[in-house]
Amino acid sequence: MSRLRCGEVPVPQVAADEVLVRVHAASVHPDVWHVVTGRPAVLRLMGSGVRAPKEHVPGSDFAGVVTAVGDDVRAVSVGDDVFGESLPSMQWVNGATWAEYVAVQQERLLPMPTGLSHVEACTLPTAGIIALQSVRDNAKVAAGDHVLVNGAAGGVGSLAVQIARADGATVTAVDGPEKQDLLRTIGADHVIDHTRVDFTRGDDRYDAVIDIPGNHPFAAIRRVLAPGGKYVLVGHDQYGREGRAVLGSIPRMFGLMARSAVSDQIPKASFSSRPKLEYLRELADLASAGRLRPVIDRTFPLEDAAAALEHLASGTARGRVVLVVTR
Template sequence: MPRVYTPLESNLGRVKAIVQEGYGGPNSLRFSDVEMPRVAPDGVLVRVRAASVHPDVWHVVFGRPSVLRLMGSGLRRPKNRVPGTDLAGTVESVGLDVTEFSPGDEVFGETLTTHQWTNGGAYAEYASVPAAALRIKPANVTFEQAAAVPTAGMIALRSVRDEGQVREGQSVLVNGAGGGVGSLVVQIAVAFGARVTAVDSTAKLDALRALGAHDVIDYTREDFTLRATRYDLIVDIPGNHSLYEIRRALTMKGAYVLIGHDDFGRQGRRWIGSIGKFVSLLVARLFVSQRVNPRAVSTTEDPLGVLKGMAEAGAITLVIDRAFPLEEAADAIRYLEQGAARGRIVVTM
């Protein structure tokens, strides 16, 4: 029988974690002790082995854009002091209502079931996770690779499958293809039978070819919007081109999906980030022949399960650029901000 973790047990020990004292960046983080997390009746206590360092974590650590503080993160300081949302690890114990997991199961998933602009408690030795947000880890991937799947993978899947509606034989361009989201968009589009063109810096092009990209463009040397080629789908991670420029690279009935990465605050507005771009797209879509879409909620049933199946089948490879020990999480976020990573960054316990 699964061992049930009761609320009283949460006071029996303390665990190592990264604690965020306020907003303002990595200097607000410290390595410390916190209480063992409480687990709800429908929750799972996970012994964390790895957690992803991704842009949404950066947003909460810096408190930018400021609107995120009104969306549940906390006005002056985070309500949840422990950052991180995506993790992989081993089930330690389960809540009273949980039947699908048992102690010892290797799992991966998200600590949050809502938006990612708030801390989720993954940067700790133990984390409390809703059972519905977990899946059994594929045996052929490491904990580090599994931790890199949830946020990036679900954004990539809905961009290609839900919003892009990619079909076999179509042409897809991925702008900003060398990062955690972009590298998965490339692979998922290839798995769906598309011919994929990947756009990124010189240093990342060979890796993108290895992931299945049929063509690559070095953005430091060429502007893809000035090519004569037209694409059925453009997935745009950085959002560094105007809609006018993007549309001339689309087929007449093509689709454009804006992920909305604001280059770690260098492009988006301080108060609302890239939300203004999303609103503009919602208005523009009423007047153009192409489908122009801001990133939205996935309509794919069980997207994490779909990604698990693709990983098990070898259709996607989870690329880990670098792993940092938990106590160096601040350095991991600084490295993320540089934008040089080829794939995902993780912290390990």
């Protein structure tokens, strides 16, 4: 992260449909790491920039206070506390939220959920959208289901556990020995230490397996899926440690997409999803009702952004890592 520097940039000017937010907190999550480091290399061809990021200011998730609105903005007003995600679609570009101010289209943000701080709210969008897509859209978890979340203490996993529990499922959470107490804190019914137990060799059967790290082949996962059970792979290359420096998890994803044509245990491939604002509303409703609460591992000041990314990539974080921009 030695090339990441803190410097001065102009305050953005808002268009008619945009909101200027004074950023109080911004999430440090894996997608940002991928864009900043340019790994895996294929992402550079997918929009992040071949030699360097097209947008120089990293970040996508934020929470802060509205300081100006465009002429066409009606959803929020100056002085409102808001949270959201600055990117309209894919995550393989910088979204400029690691700054004191960010200009965001009004459909990219919502009023802050009741009871959450800026630090907590800024961690919801990217990870929360992936968790909702995994649990509700792809696995279609319902009340009474038995769900296993592999990699449950991370940003996506910890939210997936809480969403599945909120939807009435019994949840088994899998992660390392130092994170077992955290898994219980977020509501997991059962916990598994992956260094001692291989869940794919157990006797329990699950209606859904949400696999964050993808550290087991589908052939092994199938052994623990109930008839009609769903396997959802999020995919995580462990910050380059898995050796997939060029293509990352893309070959495995395409393999599963092809297999979904003949297996009802893999959700059918889709390149479309619900509008992001719809997901943000679901996350805000869950948080305001006390059914979803982000776990914060550590905060860093904006000028220590490089150290924050290194801490995230170390794999030792228990919960989310956040940049505090404005105190």
